[in-house]
Structures are given as structure tokens and as C-alpha cells.
Amino acid sequence: MRIRSLLSVAVLAAVLIGCGGAATTGGGAAATVDGHEIPRERLEAAVRDLTGDTADMDADQRNEAIASTQREVLSFLIQAQIIHQLAEDRGLSVDEGAADEQFQQDLDSFGGEEGLAQALASQPGILTVGLYRDVLIPASLRMDALREDLAGDLEVEEIETRSVRHILVETEPEAEAIVEELADGADFATLAQERSTDPGSGAQGGELGERARGAYVESFEAAVWDAEVGEVVGPVESDFGFHVLEVTATGTQEQAVGGGDLNQAAQMQVQQLLTEAFAAADVTVGPGLGEWDPEAQQVVAPDRVGQGGPAQPLAPGADPLEESGDAPVEE
Known part of the structure; x- marks a missing residue:
């Protein structure tokens, strides 16, 4: 803790x-x-x-x-x-x-x-x-x-979200092989833990969590929002490698009017x-x-007195969202 x-x-x-x-x-x-x-x-x-x-x-x-x-x-x-x-x-x-x-x-x-x-x-x-x-x-x-x-x-509005998991590999043939294994009944989470090169999400069965639009790099983002729930999509190429992804759920979140958490x-x-x-x-x-x-x-x-800039005010101790360097999250 x-x-x-x-x-x-x-x-x-x-x-x-x-x-x-x-x-x-x-x-x-x-x-x-x-x-x-x-x-x-x-x-x-x-x-x-x-x-x-x-x-x-x-x-x-x-x-x-x-x-x-x-x-x-x-x-x-x-x-x-x-x-x-x-x-x-x-x-x-x-x-x-x-x-x-x-x-x-x-x-x-x-x-x-x-x-x-x-x-x-x-x-x-x-x-x-x-x-x-x-x-x-x-x-x-x-x-x-x-x-x-x-x-x-605050004034709030509801935005659409999608929960996603993915498996990241280095080559397109590796991704194609994973798609075939999933079609044959392999467990997504197990393959992510064993094969994904994204250590952060891989350890969590590939889970990237629930996110709104604009959270991911362009190619991954497009695939996420074009996919049906439960559909295995891939290979999807990005700067990180080749992804096999699945949208596991859709939902909504409240955000401040004008954007922002x-x-x-x-x-x-x-x-x-x-x-x-x-x-x-x-x-x-x-x-x-x-x-x-x-x-x-x-x-x-x-x-x-008067020689220093303002110190940062006291702030609550919420942990920031930690992202893996290999996750397709937009910086």
C-alpha cells in the first residue's frame, strides 16, 4: 500500500x-x-x-x-x-x-x-x-x-466506453497464429499471460480496462471502436507491434461537460x-x-521572503494510472 x-x-x-x-x-x-x-x-x-x-x-x-x-x-x-x-x-x-x-x-x-x-x-x-x-x-x-x-x-455528460483486452506480439505471423488458436477455443487470458510482449497488461490477462474514445493510438483505436463485443480482431499493427484484441464490454462514464475526467x-x-x-x-x-x-x-x-515560487499545494493521495510502455495507450 x-x-x-x-x-x-x-x-x-x-x-x-x-x-x-x-x-x-x-x-x-x-x-x-x-x-x-x-x-x-x-x-x-x-x-x-x-x-x-x-x-x-x-x-x-x-x-x-x-x-x-x-x-x-x-x-x-x-x-x-x-x-x-x-x-x-x-x-x-x-x-x-x-x-x-x-x-x-x-x-x-x-x-x-x-x-x-x-x-x-x-x-x-x-x-x-x-x-x-x-x-x-x-x-x-x-x-x-x-x-x-x-x-x-460540475455539469456532467455521459460518454460511451469500451472495455478491451489485447495480446501484443512482434510479428504478424505470430498474431495470425494467436487468432487461429483463439478460434479453436484457446483461452484469451492464458495466451496473453504466456505470449504477450506487453508486460503490464499481459500479467492481467491482456486487460486494458474501460476507456472512452481517444485513449489509444490511431490504428488500435479504430479497431476497438469498429469491433463487436466478443469479436476477436487482428492482427492490428501499431508502432508497438501486432495486436490481437477483443472488446469485452461496452458502458458509459460521466465526465465534465466540455471534456475531461x-x-x-x-x-x-x-x-x-x-x-x-x-x-x-x-x-x-x-x-x-x-x-x-x-x-x-x-x-x-x-x-x-519573496524569493521562491509557490510550492505545490497539498494534494490527495490517489495513485496515478500507471501504463505499460508497450500498451497502445495514447500519450
Whole structure:
């Protein structure tokens, strides 16, 4: 299972340097976001929990490492608070039971807290189990709720889809032989697993999934939409080789009016809302922790304000569709 990654590019890109012996910076708020305080204790607890060795650093290096870590973690907490307020403003809330269930599923997937901690530590940006449980999962669920809420406001239309499976081989005679074997009663999925040179779909019995028009390279696309359900078609030549294909089902999907996946259209609206919310948020950072840069959308050292481009807003952890390099999918 993939960890739900919500950290901004700035946090993910940095290797947070632990500072177990860091001195506390006093009570009060680490930051205030539109009147809502982020407790300094939460920041300090997260920083203390981050692993790493600063013993071989001199005092200046160690202080800078601690300050950098504080800024990165605080940026994450501020972004999560902005998401919280954005969802709340739209009347959306997170069920604590759902967050607890998600965390328990993750614990089970990684064999307990130690396994989850190791998985988090292997990410480009290090995140503590506590932050993952208490901040990242709720923020992720709020993002999902925002996307679903916005999707409900979009104008939609239904489009025709076709479910397809294929077997890809290098030569036309190979494809012709497969067509003959299928006509004699051979199992399509078995032949795909044994003979297809497309490793991605081959392992799945040749399945390419349900897709709308325009998903495939031209020759394959034409064959798909000319075929009858259950008809074996081939050989079909493309830049990948020679295909034997079968349309297994037809259906419909909803998409946003004007084209585009409904979830993607809603996600674009969420990202726009976040960009506007980050720019408009009234953020005050506690003494000694840096300053909020609305352009970079993160906490920076005082002398760096205005010098960075915007960080990528926090985003839900949906896995992108992974395509095989040999599948006839149009890029």
C-alpha cells in the first residue's frame, strides 16, 4: 500500500535533519492561521521525533539544521490548517472514525507502528507517525471531501466506453497464429499471460480496462471502436507491434461537460481553491521560527521572503494510472 502523500514539494524534497537534543523555544503559538493557533508544543514534539544525528555538526550547522526542520514541519502544519478551514467553510468535516480506520489499515499494511515509521522514513521527506496519524490523514480525508463536494457541482455528460483486452506480439505471423488458436477455443487470458510482449497488461490477462474514445493510438483505436463485443480482431499493427484484441464490454462514464475526467476536473478546482486560500490566509509565525511567504506558500527564513515560487499545494493521495510502455495507450 502506498503512503498517502500530502506533503508539499518543499517538504518532500528536503531530507529533514533530526534534532533530538533541540532546546525548546517557549510556550505560545508556533503560528496563527486566520485566528486559529498551531501550538508550539505540537511543532516541538514533531521535531524531537524526527530521527537523525547532528552530533558531528558544529553549533552553527546544528542550529541551522534545527531551524530548517522547524520551518519545513511548520509549513506542513500551516497548510493542513488552511485545508481544515477551507473544508469547514464549505460545511465539510472529517469523521474521526474514518481517520482512525485509515490509520489502522495503514498499521496493518506495514506490520505495526515500527513498520509504518520505517516506510515514512523511506520517503523523500521524513514524516513522524504522529504527524501522519493526527495531521496528514485528516487533511487527506478533507481533500477527498472537497473534491467530492466540488464534483457534485460540475455539469456532467455521459460518454460511451469500451472495455478491451489485447495480446501484443512482434510479428504478424505470430498474431495470425494467436487468432487461429483463439478460434479453436484457446483461452484469451492464458495466451496473453504466456505470449504477450506487453508486460503490464499481459500479467492481467491482456486487460486494458474501460476507456472512452481517444485513449489509444490511431490504428488500435479504430479497431476497438469498429469491433463487436466478443469479436476477436487482428492482427492490428501499431508502432508497438501486432495486436490481437477483443472488446469485452461496452458502458458509459460521466465526465465534465466540455471534456475531461470528472474527478480530475474537480481536483483542478480544489487546487485553485487551495492556491487562493494560501494566498489569502492571514498567517503569523511565532518568534524565532521564520516568516510565512504567501508567494512560496511556506515558512521561510526572514531574508528569503519573496524569493521562491509557490510550492505545490497539498494534494490527495490517489495513485496515478500507471501504463505499460508497450500498451497502445495514447500519450
